[in-house]
Amino acid sequence: MLFLFTLIVGTLLLVFNPRPEFLEMNMFAVMDLPLLGFGDTEYFAMTETNILNGILSILVIVSLFFIGFSREKKEDEFFDKLRLLSLAWAIYVNYFILILAVVFLYGGAFLYALAVNMFTVLVCFVARFEWEKYKLRRRVSHGKQS
């Protein structure tokens, strides 16, 4: 539940994009490429940035990992297969959506799509895996116990 809460709050904050001043700080950058083309690219240098988006991105990714890859109550080979099939499906769907973005989105919209794409593989995977588990639980509970 904690990870689900973190996922929801993190996602909402990423969407509304607040930039609190106390999180403006100098960070070490392996590469700093100016977005609008003004200024020089810097390597292995300190750069000033708001770290909230970075923190939230990491929290959302870690939350999705824990939700998707944490062990089931009774973890066995069948759930391993279900997890693997869900992951494969998520890859297919994610890259299909990415191809659509490449074809139909341009400029800032495409950059936004790439940013969202950081999370969509894991989101698709978790959604598919949870759906498959739900369908199975429903079928098992409706099946005969004899």
Add this chain to the structure above:
Amino acid sequence: MENRVKVERAINDMTQAELAGKAGVSRQTIYAIESRDYEPSVVLALKIATIFDKKVDELFELEESDWD
């Protein structure tokens, strides 16, 4: 692949949960095997056969479609 897991379970008067417990898997896995949604690994097939005191090929049988 055809299997007789449900039949053998009925003969031995065993529930899915009991078989699952003995085989060390979830009840959902036994359900999936019996409804032919999942083909067990060699190890799991051997375990189930051992539980019913049968040979593996008495419980599981290849179909024509498995050769495609």
